[in-house]
Amino acid sequence: MRASVLREVGADLGVEALADPRPGYGEVLVEVAACGVCHTDLHVMKGEVAFPAPCVLGHEITGHVAELGAGVSGLNVGDRVACSFIMPCGRCRHCVRGHEDLCETFFAFNRLKGTLYDGTSRLADLDGKPIAMYSMGGLAEYAVVPATDVFPLPAGLDLNNAAILGCSVFTSYGAVKNVARLGVGESVAVVAVGGIGLNIVQMAAAFGASTIVAVDVSAEKLALARELGATHVVDASEEDAVARVREITGGRGVDVAFEALGAATTVETAIGSVDDGGRVVLVGIAPAGVTARLNIAHVVRRKIQILGSYGARARTDMPAVLELAATGRIQVDPLITDRFDLDGAGAAYRALDERRIVGRAVVDVKPKD
Known part of the structure; x- marks a missing residue:
């Protein structure tokens, strides 16, 4: 698959061919439609927030379910879905108390090591060298996401525009x-x-x-x-x-x-x-x-x-966010002021760094319908 890769801090993003990822137990493979452009990714690119490199950034996505890992229920291949940047493990002391925004597993494995919760990344070069994942690594044609963080997208919401629901909203x-x-x-x-x-x-x-x-x-x-x-x-x-x-x-x-x-x-x-x-x-x-x-x-x-305040609680709050958008109590489309394709992801973050993005930018990994 094609992915926008950060090889080292301070470098520009470059599109590369990576091995096609596969979901493990309790995980979902999402064919990415769009990924929001967030300042937190920019902090990583500039070395202001420590994170392993090489890596794939991008942490608020929408797309279609491409494959279900073992143990996943309630979703079907082809479903339109949205994913938030916090991917709760559902089992740590904070998750079981309903504080998924403090998920210890997410921070210890993903935010510190760039992996999922078995300690390995789902991303790799064609020669097998691991590539770190920032959340699900959404600046790619496919992303592996824990099933705790995959939510059906209500009908009527634009698939690509809805990507910003997963972090900004x-x-x-x-x-x-x-x-x-x-x-x-x-x-x-x-x-x-x-x-x-x-x-x-x-x-x-x-x-x-x-x-x-x-x-x-x-x-x-x-x-x-x-x-x-x-x-x-x-x-x-x-x-x-x-x-x-x-x-x-x-x-x-x-x-x-x-x-x-x-x-x-x-x-x-x-x-x-x-x-x-x-x-x-x-x-x-x-x-x-x-x-x-x-x-x-x-x-x-x-x-x-x-x-x-850091994020929200994925399993309770993401469905509520989707409902607010679906019923029109909050708007999505007017917030998106800039669009880029996957090859232009580096330009998107340069524009963000130069404060040329008025609202929110989106990388259309797949062309918008």
Whole structure:
């Protein structure tokens, strides 16, 4: 099969011929239709997040079931499916407590070693040398995915566009519902409205937020945030974002501030934007070692909660995300502002690095119907 391979940190992606993968017990072979372009992959490419190389990146996919491994039920060859970036083992201490976003097996085997849960990768060169998998390694014509992370795609959803449901939308759902526990009528600020921040905007609207303030330095992104449900926008390149958020909310600040970039300045903006007793939910992944300052007395005296959010719970939350999209409570198609083919995957990540992607980009591994 053809796959986009990262041979070493700092190198460009190049399409190569790899051995056709096969699913093991409890696994599904997916013929990939499309793969979302995510900043976390870019962190790996730049060496900001440690991961083995050579590897195949790409961690939010859609496609068709091509083959079922032994022990898999509830799916059929040919089914349209979507997969999230967290692939729960279903057996570790966190999974059995319903906290699949903390799956120890996923982090120990996949995120540290680039393998599935028997300690081996399903990807290899034609001469048999292993290629690491970042999640399922979705920038390829085929991907092997644990059956715990393969979900039927509702009719009516565009197969290729729906790829972004597996990370961008999935992560936003986890942040809004599970971590912030956003209540109807609460006020929200979303600091940095890129691919994930835009989804937090529309997810907050879907869960009944009364005021949704989008903060960014890009007029294009702020305009798209308005289309997706933001009631107010703040251009942080032109005005003091914290002061403006507080002005919008009558001097109080918002009930919940989401930070969706992973930078010290945006984290500090989020902390400064919340009301007394407010929640700050950190969603953006920062390069290893990045820290942010906080006024300890302010956080303590104002009873501010600072919460981390990483993804969501695949087996319970991915079906809910698919339902939200299928019923139109959240939108998918307007979020996709850029498309690339598999040969153009390297160009996609260069565009992302240069902040030329307004919403979310998708790599169409198979041409879009």
